[in-house]
Amino acid sequence: xxKICKSIVFGGLAEVTAFDTTELVQKARELHKTSPVxxxxxxxxxxxxxxxxxxxxxxxxxxSISITCDxxxxxxxxxGNSKLQVRGYLENPDFQLEKLGSGKENLREAFGSGxxxxxxxxxxxxxxxxxxxxxxxxxxxxxAWYFTKSEGVPTALAMAVNLDENGDCTSAGGIIIxxxxxxxxxxxxxxxxxxxxxxIMDKLVAARDPHKLIDDYFGHFEIKYFDPVTPVYxxxxxxxxxxxxxxxxxxxxxxxxxxxRGSIEIKCHFCGKVYNFSKEEVVDIWQRYDKLNKx
Numbered sequence: 001x002x003k004i005c006k007s008i009v010f011g012g013l014a015e016v017t018a019f020d021t022t023e024l025v026q027k028a029r030e031l032h033k034t035s036p037v038x039x040x041x042x043x044x045x046x047x048x049x050x051x052x053x054x055x056x057x058x059x060x061x062x063x064s065i066s067i068t069c070d071x072x073x074x075x076x077x078x079x080g081n082s083k084l085q086v087r088g089y090l091e092n093p094d095f096q097l098e099k100l101g102s103g104k105e106n107l108r109e110a111f112g113s114g115x116x117x118x119x120x121x122x123x124x125x126x127x128x129x130x131x132x133x134x135x136x137x138x139x140x141x142x143x144a145w146y147f148t149k150s151e152g153v154p155t156a157l158a159m160a161v162n163l164d165e166n167g168d169c170t171s172a173g174g175i176i177i178x179x180x181x182x183x184x185x186x187x188x189x190x191x192x193x194x195x196x197x198x199x200i201m202d203k204l205v206a207a208r209d210p211h212k213l214i215d216d217y218f219g220h221f222e223i224k225y226f227d228p229v230t231p232v233y234x235x236x237x238x239x240x241x242x243x244x245x246x247x248x249x250x251x252x253x254x255x256x257x258x259x260x261r262g263s264i265e266i267k268c269h270f271c272g273k274v275y276n277f278s279k280e281e282v283v284d285i286w287q288r289y290d291k292l293n294k295x
Contacts, residue, residue, distance in 0.1 A: 004054045004084075005210040006226040009218045013183045014191055016218055017054070018175045018210035019231075021047040024086060025161055026169040027233035031272055032093045036167045037105040041073055042090050043161035043172050044107075044139040049078040049086045050231035051176060052118075056082035062121050069114025069134055072097070077269070085234035087270040111137035116146050140174070153178050154188070156195035160202040173205045175213055194218070235271035242266050242275040243285050254282055 004019045025043035028034065034042060045065060052063050062081040067073070072095040078088035097106045111134050120128040130150035135142045140157050147155035159174030175198065177191055194217055198204070204213055211228070245266055246254065257264050264277045277285070 002050070002231055003210050003228045004050060004231060005214060005228045006054070007214050007218070008180075008224045008226075009221050010183075010187050010190075011222045012180065012224075013187050014177060014179045016175065016177050016214050017051060018173065018213040019047060019050060020171075020173040020205075020208050020210050021050050021231065022169055022172045022208060024050060024231055024233045025172040028088060029167070029169055031233075031270075032089055034090070034093045034167075035096050036163055037097045037107070037110050038073070038090055038093050038095060039163060039167060039169060040105045040161040041107055041110055041139065042076060042078075042088055042093075043169060044159050044174075045076055045078045046086060046088050046233075047159055047161075047172060047174055048139070048143050049080045049088065050084065052120075053080035053082065053084045053086055053231060054229055056120075056122075058082060058123055060121075060123055064119050066117045066119075067111070067114055067134065068117070069111045069137075071110050071112030071114070071137070073110050079270070080231075081236075083234075084229055084231040085236065086231050087233060087235050089269045107139060108137035111139075111142075116142060118146070118150070147178070156191065156198075158195070158198035158201040160205040162202055162206055171206045171208050173208070173210060173213075174201060175204075175210075175217075235268060235273070237268040237271060237273060237275075239275060242268075242277075246277055246282060246285050247289060251286060254286070258282060 002020050002023045006017045009016055024046055028042055028046055029039045049065060059082060064079040067076040072092055073090055075091035080086035097109055100106050114134040116132050116134060118130040132146040132149045135145050140159050144155045144157040147153050156177040161172040162170045164170050177195055179188055246264060258279050264282055266275045
C-alpha cells in the first residue's frame with residue numbers, strides 16, 4: 001500500500017515528507033501502456049501530485065499540474081484532490097529514448113525545455129496559479145525550483161522510479177524537505193547538508209518504507225510524526241462529468257459532429273474509458289441546460 005509520511009523536525013522549524021507511490025505509478029503504467037522513460041517521467045510528476053494532494057486541507061480542494069514542453073513528452077497532466085485521489089496522463093506515452101550512460105532514463109531529452117503550470121482550487125473566489133520553467137528535465141530539480149520560485153518555499157526534493165526488465169514499476173517515491181517560517185540560517189545549512197546525501201534515492205526508495213527514510217536521516221533530531229495517509233490513482237470521470245465536456249464543445253460544434261458521425265464519442269485521458277452520446281442524448285443534454293438557465 002502506498003503511503004505519505006509527514007513529520008516536523010528541529011522542534012517545528014522544518015517539514016520533512018517521505019512517500020511511497022509504487023502502486024500509483026504502476027497503475028498509471030498499466031492504464032497508459034507507457035514506455036520506460038514515459039513511466040519514469042509520469043511517475044515522478046504523479047508522486048509530486050500525491051504530495052500536493054496531502055497538503056490540501058478542505059473537502060473540495062483540488063489541483064492540476066500541466067507541463068508543456070518541446071521534448072517528445074509534449075504535454076503531461078496530473079490532477080488530484082483533498083481525498084488523495086490522483087490521476088495523470090501524457091500526450092505521447094509510448095515514445096522511446098536511449099538510456100543515459102548511468103543506466104537511468106534520459107528525462108532531460110524527454111522534456112526538453114518547457115513550462116510547469118499549477119492551478120489550485122481552494123474554494124476561494126479565485127484559483128491560485130503558479131508557474132515556472134522546466135530547469136533541466138529531471139523533475140526533482142524542476143519542482144524544487146517551482147516550489148521555491150512560485151510558492152516562495154525553499155525546497156529540497158529527491159525522487160526515484162525503479163523499473164524491472166519489463167518496464168513495470170517495482171518501487172517509486174521520494175522525500176521533500178521544506179523549512180517553515182522562522183527557520184534560522186544554521187538549520188537551513190544542516191538541511192542542505194542532509195539533502196546532499198540523497199543522490200542514491202533509487203536505492204533508498206527500493207526499501208518502500210517512508211517512515212524509515214525520515215528516521216534514518218532525521219531521527220536524531222527533535223522530530224514529530226503525523227499519521228500516514230494513502231494516495232490512490234483514481235479517475236473521477238462519470239457520465240455526468242462528461243455531459244459537461246459535451247457542453248464545453250459548444251452547441252454548434254455538437255451539431256457538426258452529429259451530422260458527420262451520428263454520435264459524440266469522448267475518451268477520458270486519465271483512465272481511457274470511452275463515453276458515447278447518441279443524437280437523442282446530446283439533444284437532451286442541451287434541453288436540460290436551456291431549461292436550467294431559463295430559471
